[in-house]
Amino acid sequence: MTIRIILVGLGARAQFWMRVIRDNPDCTIVGMIDPSEAARERAKAQWPEAVASADLSIIAQIEADAVLLSTPPGGREAQMEAACRAKLPILAEKPLADDVALAARYVAMAEEAGVPLMVGLNFRFLDVTQRTFRLFAEDVGQPEFGRFTYERWRDGRLARLNKYPLTMDQPMLWEQSIHHFDLMRYVYRAEPVEIYAKTFNPSWSMYADDANVSALITFDNGVIVNYQGLWQSGWQEPGFTWRHDCTGGVVMQGDQFGQLSFARHGDAQLTPVGLPPYEQWYHDAVAVLAAFVAALKGEAELKCSGRDHLSSLRMIEAAILSSTEGRAVRCAELDTVPRVGAAQTPASAGS
Ligand SMILES: NC(=O)c1ccc[n+]([C@@H]2O[C@H](COP(=O)([O-])OP(=O)(O)OC[C@H]3O[C@@H](n4cnc5c(N)ncnc54)[C@H](O)[C@@H]3O)[C@@H](O)[C@H]2O)c1
Incomplete structure (x- = not known):
């Protein structure tokens, strides 16, 4: 067929x-x-x-x-x-x-x-994402906190890129952080309980609304993530680090598509993890x-599923509310907006 x-x-x-x-x-x-x-x-x-x-x-x-x-x-x-x-x-x-x-x-x-x-949600399907689960299970234990940094000076005027983010509200959150927040829920197998966020736009930004985001996110299994997502960093060279601190060591991801390594608590150096060859944006x-x-x-x-996606979108909504009101937002507050049916459990959420 x-x-x-x-x-x-x-x-x-x-x-x-x-x-x-x-x-x-x-x-x-x-x-x-x-x-x-x-x-x-x-x-x-x-x-x-x-x-x-x-x-x-x-x-x-x-x-x-x-x-x-x-x-x-x-x-x-x-x-x-x-x-x-x-x-x-x-x-x-x-x-x-x-x-x-x-x-x-x-x-x-x-x-x-x-x-x-x-x-x-293509990033869920990457080998680097799937291999991270195995590192938690077999090498370094379960994550308790993390640091997620995505640094980019995104030239939104490039011919090969879409133009609508230049004028939309909160372009970083809706267009890019949505991947990151979704990955956090997926990789930590947890739902967010609190988000304290600040969105901002540096003086050199080509975006009409906030292109940068800082946030502190707490999940229901206790995992806490320091997040910084930048579409208008001060340097044209991109950077990416997702570090998971776990009960028996750390996992480090150095690129949004790969570069995985880990260290057990007493190790002097990181051990690189081999990943199959891939073409960015294609294999995912x-x-x-x-x-x-x-x-x-x-x-x-x-x-x-679309229903599972609603939980990641609510993180964006919570981050915007937090930044607007200058306070930490409990995700349960958003439940005053009626949900359409019950949320999917993380275990059934993705690949
Ligand atoms: N998953 C990823 O990694 C990834 C990467 C890039 C873009 N995206 C997403 O893909 C989507 C499209 O992004 P893009 O970069 O192709 O944007 P784009 O602006 O380059 O292309 C969008 C196209 O949709 C057309 N369009 C607008 N309204 C339409 C309508 N009502 N009916 C039919 N066509 C319409 C536009 O004319 C344009 O050709 C966005 O949701 C974006 O976030 C995802």
Whole structure:
């Protein structure tokens, strides 16, 4: 059975999806939708056999098995409605929405339509992430606190990058920290209980709203994380460190895609951990698509469900509230906003 996909949004990220779908023998693209003529022309040159349209109505008109949303997170209402009306499973790029209440409505909409909804949280699927679990289990014991730093001077004007983050509210949190917060929940197998955050924009920022975030996050299993996420650091060279301090040592991740090492408490040096070769942004997307296909074929449970994603989005909401009010926010406070059904347990949350 070939999964016939309608790709909605033909921008920067869709370039990866087109290649990843081409390389997956179980999948093909039958429809491509984007209001931009230039984007459609480019996609048509790469995938001439698919129908290209500016209009979402082709979702109801062509024979398809799934919809992949690679659009900006703001303004997906009509896309979600069209996919749900056509009863087509949805793979949506993160974040599902730029508003938690709206994301919750999408999740409810998909559930009411009986449509699987997966969010493309590619970093969960990396070997470096999966190998970290084994280090905890076999080498250094369980983590009790961590330090997560992501340092980047992101040139949002580069032709190959999307432009909407330049003008959106809280671009770092919604576009980038969402990956980091999701990884924390996933790797620590825990839910956040308190977030004390400060978002800010340095004088040299090219972003209209805050491009930098500092936060102290406490999880329900006691893990405490010092987080700093920068889209406008003072240096063009990127940096990444995720250090986990564990009962019997430390785990260090030196790159967002790899560079894993560990040390037991008394070791003088870190021991590097070998990881299989990988291509950034490609192999992780390959794994996301394979997981989506396995779920559609009934071979595996759906991973990274929309409902699970709501818990990561709530961390963004808590961080914004904390920064606005200048105080630590208990995540339970956000529960005054009614949740749509019960949250997924971390154990069933991901890959
Ligand atoms: N998982 C990852 O690692 C990763 C990496 C990059 C981007 N993303 C995500 O992918 C999504 C798209 O990002 P991008 O970089 O491709 O942005 P982009 O701006 O380059 O492309 C978005 C495209 O969507 C089109 N579009 C806008 N509204 C539309 C609509 N209503 N219907 C159809 N098309 C519409 C735009 O014309 C544009 O061509 C975002 O959610 C982003 O966060 C994820």
